[in-house]
Amino acid sequence: MTQAPPAAALLQGSGLPPATLQALEKYSLPQLQALSLADWQQLGLRDPIRLYRALREVNVPQAADCSPQLTPQPSSGLRTDDDLVDLGDDDDFLTQDLDLEGFADQAFTLSPAQAAPDATAAAAAAGVHLLNSLPDAPKIRVIVRKRPLNKKELEKCETDVLECDSLAACLYVNEPKTKVDLTKYIERHTFRFDDVFDENVDNTQLYNQAVQPLVGTIFRGGKGTCFAYGQTGSGKTYTMSPLPLRAAADMFAIMQQETFANVSLHVSCYEIYGGKVYDLLNGRKKLEVREDGRKRVQVVGLREVGVGSLEVLQQLCDHAAAARSTGSTGANDESSRSHSILCFALRTNNEPPKIIGKLSFIDLAGSERGADTYDNDKQTRLEGAEINKSLLALKECIRALDADARHIPFRGSKLTEVLRDSFVGKNARTVMIANVSPNSGSCEHTLNTLRYADRVKEIRKPGSAPGNPGGAPAAAAPPQPANGFAPEPPQAREPLPPRQAAPQPAPVPVGQQAAAAGVQHIEECMAAVREEMNLLANLDGSSGGGDIERYCSDLSALLAQKQASLSQLQLRLHAFQQLMRTAMNSRA
Numbered sequence: 001m002t003q004a005p006p007a008a009a010l011l012q013g014s015g016l017p018p019a020t021l022q023a024l025e026k027y028s029l030p031q032l033q034a035l036s037l038a039d040w041q042q043l044g045l046r047d048p049i050r051l052y053r054a055l056r057e058v059n060v061p062q063a064a065d066c067s068p069q070l071t072p073q074p075s076s077g078l079r080t081d082d083d084l085v086d087l088g089d090d091d092d093f094l095t096q097d098l099d100l101e102g103f104a105d106q107a108f109t110l111s112p113a114q115a116a117p118d119a120t121a122a123a124a125a126a127g128v129h130l131l132n133s134l135p136d137a138p139k140i141r142v143i144v145r146k147r148p149l150n151k152k153e154l155e156k157c158e159t160d161v162l163e164c165d166s167l168a169a170c171l172y173v174n175e176p177k178t179k180v181d182l183t184k185y186i187e188r189h190t191f192r193f194d195d196v197f198d199e200n201v202d203n204t205q206l207y208n209q210a211v212q213p214l215v216g217t218i219f220r221g222g223k224g225t226c227f228a229y230g231q232t233g234s235g236k237t238y239t240m241s242p243l244p245l246r247a248a249a250d251m252f253a254i255m256q257q258e259t260f261a262n263v264s265l266h267v268s269c270y271e272i273y274g275g276k277v278y279d280l281l282n283g284r285k286k287l288e289v290r291e292d293g294r295k296r297v298q299v300v301g302l303r304e305v306g307v308g309s310l311e312v313l314q315q316l317c318d319h320a321a322a323a324r325s326t327g328s329t330g331a332n333d334e335s336s337r338s339h340s341i342l343c344f345a346l347r348t349n350n351e352p353p354k355i356i357g358k359l360s361f362i363d364l365a366g367s368e369r370g371a372d373t374y375d376n377d378k379q380t381r382l383e384g385a386e387i388n389k390s391l392l393a394l395k396e397c398i399r400a401l402d403a404d405a406r407h408i409p410f411r412g413s414k415l416t417e418v419l420r421d422s423f424v425g426k427n428a429r430t431v432m433i434a435n436v437s438p439n440s441g442s443c444e445h446t447l448n449t450l451r452y453a454d455r456v457k458e459i460r461k462p463g464s465a466p467g468n469p470g471g472a473p474a475a476a477a478p479p480q481p482a483n484g485f486a487p488e489p490p491q492a493r494e495p496l497p498p499r500q501a502a503p504q505p506a507p508v509p510v511g512q513q514a515a516a517a518g519v520q521h522i523e524e525c526m527a528a529v530r531e532e533m534n535l536l537a538n539l540d541g542s543s544g545g546g547d548i549e550r551y552c553s554d555l556s557a558l559l560a561q562k563q564a565s566l567s568q569l570q571l572r573l574h575a576f577q578q579l580m581r582t583a584m585n586s587r588a
């Protein structure tokens, strides 16, 4: 313990209770500064929020010594001055509409100093150029990434069932099927997204094309969210893990310009596992999610760390990755069963600090859960049901956001609850990356992933460009940022055709088509039963009124789906009967 002057002496008259001041006799300001609110609580310091505010009022020197470490802390190069931030309790730190005060009137142009030909000016100029070159991101962008066949799949002589047409942003799935007479055939499904990346596209290309525009978004006072969805082993982590570093490199470059001299980058990282939230930068500390008086959801006590370099960020990412939990399931031994969320915040350095932009990267849990329902114990089943619930809720929220719906069902899961702040607001932008495996053995899961992604964006009417949902007129397009920066318009793509996920049957005789329709119906029924079982398993975990209400509404949605499927089958059968009659009449 250091012999520096006790914090108590500097905090006399700050309004802190005598008991707290007495406890502070043991600590210096730098020591306190190096700890989080949670650490203070562990040290027995009462009322940490008041303490934090009192510390803000005194001229707190930079932390030179981080001695009383209670929890694992990434060490070298860390800026600890903002470790004390508690997103959950201080309103100054989270604003519904991000605060661009001080930036609002500034155009991103070179100052005379920046125009001077020295290294600093050149870096600043590069930052200006980079920001100006980033187009505004569309409101919701859905892309698909196919991974290559892996060694194991090649050894098993599995075929590649995916064909990508990147120019047309189309993906074709050649699904191997068996007819009722046991002959084999291929059913071809066509999907179209905002972008389709084949196995030759590397992480750099993916970042530049799909994710980098989000960096521009956050420097213009917006919020960016990028998440990866897909079955276990489809490449979510491979895709997501380099993105934060690449984004941070661009952020640091942009921050070289004078306009952002007073802005610094901060990161937090947490995991949602079984509906509970764990801090990945604070020894997997369990965190509570609460709604504050202004109905804003806060992750209380989440540790946020100032990041001054890519090296430090790399260390933090490694630390978080190691802390992320994996479980063993019947579906995959190394399956990741949690959602991990890494969140960047751009803050001003003045007091109180203001957030000017937020960027979140989410590596979702594996989307496949059917196998868990049968193969594993109750705990695993419950986890699977929780994951299903959150993925369903996520889809519904994005669909509602894209449709500018008045009610967004954020309360549907913990995941959507904590993401609410990232999704809402006129300058919120989302990129969904659907990862798919190419092997024939994964065909069913691949189709499920593509249908999920397709549903996320299906409600955009033909004629509406990405980011301009529902074919709304130009006046309803995302507004210009307040800072005067004029972004390039989102890249125009020809209007999306109506939903194309419905299987296109190969030209086979009418009788076989009818049988195939029957088989498809059986498969849909089985999927619905599995879904119902998941809902029930989930209900099993608790008997709260909210859960029962959710169960009823989920089940009711499922039943509606079943009814629609039955009606569709009846229509198809009727059409087949007509065709058969016509054929028989023409023969007679």
Ligand SMILES: Nc1ncnc2c1ncn2[C@@H]1O[C@H](COP(=O)(O)OP(=O)(O)OP(=O)(O)O)[C@@H](O)[C@H]1O
Binding pocket: 146, 147, 148, 150, 199, 230, 231, 232, 233, 234, 235, 236, 237, 238, 239, 332, 334, 335, 336, 365, 366, 435
């Ligand atoms: N585009 C790609 N190019 C080359 N290899 C890839 C690609 N995508 C994934 N892989 C490889 O495939 C394997 C599985 O990828 P990854 O771990 O990212 O899957 P995941 O979807 O995150 O799975 P989980 O849900 O279990 O975490 C890894 O060995 C990874 O290196």
